[in-house]
Amino acid sequence: MTVLLPAAGRAAMAWKNGGGVTREIACSPAGAGMAAFTWRVSLAEVAADGPFSVFPEVERTLTLVEGAGMDLTVGGRRRLVDARHVPQDLPGDEPTDCRLLDGPVVNLNVMWRRGASAPTVAVVRGRLGLRAAHALIVALDEDGSADVDGVRLARHDALLLTGEDATLYAHGPTAVVGLTP
Structure with missing residues (x-):
């Protein structure tokens, strides 16, 4: 089965911590909330400096899609994300702080539960x-x-x-x- 998921039909949802907006593309199981997904793919809009939401027992692959990038501090370690279209793996459950390099960014965010098959x-x-x-x-x-x-x-x-x-x-x-x- 093939399912078209147009961008125009996606509602903006506040981040788990309220610090940004995400637009969910798909998740499994379908309709699962933040506490119940096995995997989830979204486009996250980061408009200001601040912390990322923490997701216990979750891994993520973040890909910069639009904007100049971010200077992240992940679990106390610096991580520069300034190359577009380069997937980067990050733990979802370590405190992550973001400083934007030059204005807002959009990231493709792929998340999955630790222990599940990684996308x-x-x-x-x-x-x-x-x-x-x-x-x-x-x-x-x-x-x-x-x-x-x-x-x-x-x-x-x-x-x-x-x-x-x-x-x-x-x-x-x-x-x-x-x-x-």
């Missing part, structure tokens, strides 16, 4: 064959788009694949989040 996260361009894929495809770039077997994805649109063969044509940076069924 894979890659940002691609070009043609990619996906065989029996369980994946979430997200078009990341303002100027680029992606096509998956004739379905056009505009900026921040997503397509959930659940076990199909598909061919992705990524005209701009596109995230491929591999999921375990």
Whole structure:
């Protein structure tokens, strides 16, 4: 089954700690809240310096999508996130403080429960064959788009694949989040 998840239909939700806004793309199980998801993918808007929400027993892969970046302090260690479209793994349960480098940013945020199968996260361009894929495809770039077997994805649109063969044509940076069924 293939499910189109248009960006236009996503509601902004306050972060768990109230310090920012996120727009959920998909989660498992479907409709699970913050305390019950196995995995969750969202686009987070960071408009000001401050702490990230803490998620006990959760891992995350964060990918800078828009903006100049962030200077993070994760569990007391500095972590510079200033390259777009480069997935970075971070623990979700360590205190994380953020200082924006030059204005607001948008991050693709993939989270999963520790002990569950970790999603894979890659940002691609070009043609990619996906065989029996369980994946979430997200078009990341303002100027680029992606096509998956004739379905056009505009900026921040997503397509959930659940076990199909598909061919992705990524005209701009596109995230491929591999999921375990």
